Amino acid sequence: MDKHLTAKYNVAAPRYTSYPTMPYWDTDAFTAGKWLRSVQLSFNQTNYADGLSLYVHLPFCESLCTYCGCNxxxxxxxxxxxxxxxxxLKEWEMYKNMLGGRPVVRELHLGGGTPTFFSADNLHKLIAGLLDNVDIHPNAEFSFEAHPGNTTEAHLQTLFDLGFRRLSLGIQDFDPAVQLIINRHQTVEQVREVTNNARRIGYTSINYDLIYGLPLQTLNSLVSTMHLVSELVPDRIAFYSYAHVPWIKPGQRKFTEADLPDAPTKAKLYEIGRSLLKNYGYVEVGMDHFALPADELVKAGEEGTLHRNFMGYTHQHTQLMIGLGVSSISDSWYAFAQNKKTVEDYLYDVEHGILPVFKGHNLTPDDLVIRKHILNIMCTGQTTWNHHAEPCEALLEGIERLEPLAEDGLIELFSFGLKVTQSGTRYLRNICMALDARLYADKPATQLFSMAI
Incomplete structure (x- = not known):
């Protein structure tokens, strides 16, 4: 670990689940009408060949996890x-009525919040309603997030019977002191029970979410958590950096910066966690993700077909992703849209037959060029450009900003593209940020993003 690079690149940086990033959306030019036209265009281009993705945000939790940045x-x-x-279900009907054809659902993901806050019977009602009058793609994949403390066999069996095969368990850390300060409690026994039940029922992929940089987290506690996780052998592991944004999420004010590992310690937490995961046989995929060698994420990474959207990394690509529920974000490739952010506002709009989007962004030709390259870097660690085929002044300016990163050994920079080096994989956010034309055109006066390290 190069301490100089760690200090140099530990700056506030987006995670690049989209480009432009949300603070730089041109919301003044956005309208629901423009959004729906972009959805129709994308649907007509790709539905019958590739299908579409559905994300459903289920926001309810019985208690507040104070680290959480979700709605x-x-x-x-x-x-x-x-x-x-x-x-x-009514919101989905609004979309189906305007699409002009029968949707082909390729991906369906339940996120939150805590999807398993809902009873098994009510989840059945939700999924059965979503899949009514749609076609299911032959390569469809359904997944859901779950809390180990309230996920029952009935939840697992009901969703399995409806086509779900992927399960993601939020663990974060097994250390009791960390769990206490972040108000996130689950035991190893609970995680083991849910994992074993899911495998017995027939789930083929289980992911664990882990976070480094949490308050009171130490190198020893992380090693202990990693050891316990390795014994349960999940198929995938998402190893995220804690994003400290108390100005956005007041719950994070339950602890202070003094409770957090400092930047050098946080970097060590990442390096140790990453090293342990590789020792346990996991392969690094994109940013923050690890999977067993036979996993489809690994295969997609090797074949250059890995994709990333608001739901995270996936080995399948759909151009159109429709987000349902409060605060959900949708992506037609040509535009983004976000739903109302409070439950009351969302319910009011839907009840009155109003599509509940309240802000978004229509991508410009330059946006589409930059977005393509950032997505390539995040998914494949490389990208190529052709200035004649895609003339873009913003890209040329971004290439100039990449030169210091090449000098620091984070990338190999060529006249036709770039390739991320082994040491550069730690700094994907920084590499993408160099190409972020909108950020450099309007540098924020205050901190908008979490720190890169």
Missing amino acids: TRITKNHSVEIPYINAV
Whole structure:
């Protein structure tokens, strides 16, 4: 680990689940009408060959995990389930009515919040409604996020019977002190039970989410967590950097910066975790993701077909992704749209027959060029350009900004493209940021993003 590079590149940087990043969306030029036209265009281009992806945001949690950066609603009142499900199904009907054809669903992902806050019967109602009057792609993949503490056999069996084969368990850390300060409690025994039940039922892929840089986390506690995880042998592991953004998520004010590992320690946490995962036989895929060698993510990475969207990395590519539910983000490739961010506003719009999008961005020709290259870097670690085929002044300016990164050995820079070096994989966010024309055209006066390290 190069301490000089760690210090130099530990700056606020986007995670690049989209380009442009959300703070740089041109929301003034966005309208729901323009958004729907972009959806129709993308649907007509790709639905019958590739299908589309559906993301459903289920925001409810019974308690607040103070590290969490997601849009959540904390409640123990489960009477909220049916009204929310009815709204999601009505929103999906709005989209189906304007698409002009029968949707082919290739990916379906339930995120949150805590999807397993909902009862198994209500999840059945939701999924059955979503899949009514649609075709399911022959290579369809359905996945859901779950809390190990409340995921029952009924949840697992019900969703399996509806076509789900991928499960993602939020673990973060097994250390009791860390769990206490972030208010996220699950035991190794609970995780083992859910994992074993899922495998017995027939799930073919289980992912664990782990986070480094959490408050009170130490090198020894991370090593212990990694050892426990290795004994359970999940198929995939997402090893994320904790994003400290208390100005966005007030729950993170339950602890202070003094409780967090400093930048050098956080870098060591990452390097040790990464090294252990490789020792356990996992292959690094893109940014923050690891998988066993036979996993389809690894194969896609080797074949150059890995894709990344708002749902994360996937080995399949769909141009159109429709997000349903409060705060969900959709992507038609030509535009982004986000739904209303409070449950009340979302329910009101849907109840009154209004598509609940409230902001978005229509991508310009330059945006599309930059987006392609950033996506290539995030997914394949390399990209190529042709200035004659895609004339873009913004790209030329970005290439100039890449030169210092080449001097630091993070990339190999050629006249026709770039390739990320082995040491550069730690700095994918920084490499992409050099190409971020909108960020450099309007540098923020205040911190908008979490730190890169």
